[in-house]
Amino acid sequence: MTVAVEGGAAAKSRGAQGPRNGPFERLRRSYQKHWYAYVMIAPVVVVLGVLVGYPLIQGLYLTLTDANSLNSSRTIGVNHIDATYHFIGFGNYADILWGPTSWDRFWSHFIWTIFWTFACVVLHYTLGLALALLLNEKLRGRTFYRMMLILPWAVPTFVTVFSWRIMLSDSGVINSVLGGLHLPQPQWLEDTTFQRTAAIMVNTWCGVPFMIVSLLGGLQSIPGELYEAAEMDGANAWQRFRNVTLPGLRSVSSTVVLLGVIWTFNQFAIIYLLFGSNAPDVQILVTWAYYLGFGQQPRDFAQSAAYGVLLLAILIVFTSFYRRWLARNEQLAG
């Protein structure tokens, strides 16, 4: 019975004062103390190791080869053909980053992806915050508005994207309305600039509800006394927003912005379903990697996987910088 108590988190403080008996003894103690925790995380560790770790290593290896659908192992009818691809070192990465035409293949998509992520997250956050502030007022019909505003999140993306595709088509409703107002009717699904605008528009429409709901949650957790105190000190509405609301939202904001960046950067469904594979200029890196691996013939598995690894590296670097920056800000503020 006592062993059980010591095994858990309750015994956290104990290990520290024990005599130091060399690394082996310490390992044994740590194992004794924490084995429950390890047993409990074991299922996830095993599953992640098998389902994520192994494919990841396989993928990393593929990026160092010249694998494509012609030289990979495959089965045609009853004949099994063994893989014949070769190890070529970092050739794929070099080719992607500074090979011939790397501007068209990588850097143009890279810049567009950064712009897309930035624009979408800024729009998500500002619109979401504005609507959350409005919904936070005491207002008749607040629940009704809330239900309406989160509808784009409730309906699966692949459904709403088709609706947008109908609306944005050449003689669809959006162009009819623009024509009715004697405004120009752009080719939303053909012209590059407008394709990009349309993609950002649709993604904003899809992503704002999440921001509204989470920021509203954050707003409601700011204690009302803070506003009263600020008002006593003579702060006007803007000052209250600037000095009470924004700091109160800091932790929620940092989280939703991080999630927003990751989700937008990885957003596949919207661009893929809105434009298919026929619009090379509007592909962000994720959809472009998919196109390389599965949208063309022969399928270029090695390059596609290399794009995937580069994408993951970009995200990891961004996330660690972001978190470090947050931690520093927190120290300054607190």
Added chain:
Amino acid sequence: MSTTTEITAPGAAEPAPAAGSGRSGRPGRVRRRGERSRTATALTHGALITASLVAVFPIAWLIFLSLGPDKDDYLHPGRILGKWGFDNYSFVLQHTSFFTWFGNTCLVAFATSVIGVGIAATTGYAVSRMRFPGYRKFMWVLLVTQMFPIAVLIVPMYTILGDLGLIDTYGGLVLVYCTTAVPYCAWLLKGYFDTIPFEIDEAGRVDGLSPLGTFWRLILPLARPGLAVAAFYTCLTAWGEVAFANTFMLDDQKYTLAVGLSSFISEHDSQWNYMAATAVLIAIPVSLVFYVVQKHLVTGLTAGAAKS
């Protein structure tokens, strides 16, 4: 004399609109918090109504178009009004594989969420309550796994599943979905377990339960709503997933709804009317589920990440 009266009206500097809310007890009509002028209220309502219209319109438009019987009705929405009906729906339900796709999607989504929650539950508890060597690294792995772009795993998964003969099987798709579902559920559940008071664990230990016993007998029954939310959300994610389903499911009897819906455009030469009807049929059950769980969802999503 006149100067003094002017000075006693501090509110005069503020351009207060004529109609306050009749709170005349205070001098100079200083508005209190939570009270607004009628103009401000009207503006708020105006902004919210506009935003709601923008949010609702694409979906309402889809429903409207799904009522039009001909395949180019979407170009002439005005004509639908005269001849609307539910023909598209009956066609989709009777003459397409809608129910097969629906069944496939339910099967895959259900299996993913059960496996995901089942595997992640003990881990969510462990990372919520216990600090062990390697804790930070483990949390970092969980976080990074969630930011995997599909492009990282889709190629190796394709070759591995191909070698195992799992392409075009439900099992293969479920395995692929578990790569994101498992770490994701662990995060969500950690967030939920964090809200259950630690005193309950301590009480359990005092009564002689092992940590596993505490988890199984005390925490798990309390965490049922959290488990349900994690399961539903995993379900919804799997339901709406496009890339993997598109790549790994080749036989049109094994399509999930996301793939099946796209097949209306290429296969039946762009039958937008059937597509719209199918889309509405797909959206209804999911949206209902979503509205049931949405309140708990956001707390889980943000709480997990914020406290890491």
